[in-house]
Amino acid sequence: MSIAHDLFLASDLKIFPPGKNDKADQELWNSSYSHLNEEQRKKWEAYYGPKNKAFYNANFTGKDLVRYKYQRFIKDYLRVVASADKNIGRILNYLDKTNLSKNTIVIYTSDQGFFLGEHGWFDKRFMYEESIRMPLLVRYPREIKPGSVTDAMVLNLDFAPTFLDFAGVPEPEDMQGRSLRALLKGKTPEDFRTSMYYHYYEYPGWHMVKRHYGVRTKRYKLIHFYDDISAWEMYDLEEDPDELHNVYADRAYTNTKKQLKNELNSLREKFGDSDELTKRFLQEYPGEKPMIYRYLKVEKQ
Numbered sequence: 001m002s003i004a005h006d007l008f009l010a011s012d013l014k015i016f017p018p019g020k021n022d023k024a025d026q027e028l029w030n031s032s033y034s035h036l037n038e039e040q041r042k043k044w045e046a047y048y049g050p051k052n053k054a055f056y057n058a059n060f061t062g063k064d065l066v067r068y069k070y071q072r073f074i075k076d077y078l079r080v081v082a083s084a085d086k087n088i089g090r091i092l093n094y095l096d097k098t099n100l101s102k103n104t105i106v107i108y109t110s111d112q113g114f115f116l117g118e119h120g121w122f123d124k125r126f127m128y129e130e131s132i133r134m135p136l137l138v139r140y141p142r143e144i145k146p147g148s149v150t151d152a153m154v155l156n157l158d159f160a161p162t163f164l165d166f167a168g169v170p171e172p173e174d175m176q177g178r179s180l181r182a183l184l185k186g187k188t189p190e191d192f193r194t195s196m197y198y199h200y201y202e203y204p205g206w207h208m209v210k211r212h213y214g215v216r217t218k219r220y221k222l223i224h225f226y227d228d229i230s231a232w233e234m235y236d237l238e239e240d241p242d243e244l245h246n247v248y249a250d251r252a253y254t255n256t257k258k259q260l261k262n263e264l265n266s267l268r269e270k271f272g273d274s275d276e277l278t279k280r281f282l283q284e285y286p287g288e289k290p291m292i293y294r295y296l297k298v299e300k301q
Contacts, residue, residue, distance in 0.1 A: 001121040001207045003073065004066045012122075013072050014044075015052045070117055077116065092139075101141060105166055108137040109156070118242075125209040127198045127223050128243050132216070140166075143185055150183050153193050153218065176271065194218065197267035201278050203227060213273070215264040222248075222260040226275070234260070 010016040011028035036044065051072075060068050088108065095101045113131045115121040124131035136154060138144060157177030164171050165179035182189055199213040214223035219238050225231040234248040234257060247253045268274065 001115070001123045001125075001209070003070050003117060003120060003122055006207070007069050007073060007122060013069060014048050014076070015055055015072075073122065074116060077114075101139075103142070104140075106139040107159075108135065109159070110135055123207055125200055125202075125207060127200070127212060127214050127216070127221070129237070129241070132198060138180075138184055140184070143181075145186060148186055150186075150188065151218075152183050152188050153196055154180060154183070155193075155196055195263050195267065197264070197271060197273075199273060199278075201282060211278075213264075213268070215260055215267055217260070217263070220256060220260055222257070222264060224264075 007013065008025040008028065010025045011032055016026075016029055033044075055068070055072075058068070092101075092106065095104050095106070111134075112124050113129075113133050114124055115126075115130050118130045119128070126132075134156065139146075155177060157175075158180050159177070161171045161175055161177045161179040162181060165181045171179070178192075183192075195215055195217045197213070197215055200209060201211045203209060203211045210225045210229060211227045212223055212225040214221060219236065221233075221235045221237060221243070223233045225233070232248045233246045234253065235243045235245070236247055236253070237243070240247075248257065
């Protein structure tokens with residue numbers, strides 16, 4: 001996941017003169033871009049061709065290469081975000097012009113966050129703030145006051161119950177989330193969650209992020225990395241919002257650590273998660289293992 005060592009030239013940065021990239025990168029390139037037709041490839045080449053030529057003429061190495069890779073990555077990323085903003089605006093304008101706004105619920109969210117150079121990384125997967133947080137904006141003039149904000153701990157598990165609530169459809173008993181309708185009206189239920197559970201288990205897998213699970217409260221976070229290791233991390237998000245100082249071994253946090261472990265065990269029990277269940281699941285559904293092993297084999301060749 002490091003920008004310096006793992007950001008592929010072809011598949012991540014769209015730089016692909018033949019013979020310059022490793023075989024794994026070429027395979028990823030082919031799988032991603034082979035669907036372009038001739039007209040689309042001409043447009044692509046017209047835009048990226050000169051940029052790629054300038055890159056190879058510059059012959060960057062060391063830190064200069066790392067800086068170039070980051071700048072190329074972040075600017076393409078921000079162009080995509082700008083395009084998304086523009087077209088979301090077109091949708092909102094259409095709803096206003098056709099008098100549909102008052103009777104239309106607009107929900108803006110995304111996949112989990114993405115590292116944009118923080119900790120030297122790109123991609124996501126880790127339980128750190130940059131990749132665990134998600135945007136969530138909702139517009140519904142009938143029930144939501146414009147500009148209102150809530151600091152309640154909302155999860156994507158809550159989306160389906162919320163949709164069903166607004167649609168007037170009963171919520172199945174086996175759904176783990178809960179409707180956000182009260183929050184959107186400005187009222188936080190007294191029994192609303194004060195902590196959340198996270199579990200990532202696709203290892204070995206793409207980007208090789210170790211398996212880990214943890215709990216996050218409004219102020220603290222406790223993470224356990226497991227499987228072929230056993231390592232704990234704990235962060236005070238109020239004092240250390242960038243999560244740069246692991247306080248797991250700090251005696252000043254002994255009581256807090258105990259409380260977090262109790263909460264973590266409680267959440268694992270609530271959601272029916274356990275080490276044994278994870279092992280059984282991974283045996284039945286190996287996930288990305290075949291893909292990563294294939295690329296590792298290609299790299300060795």
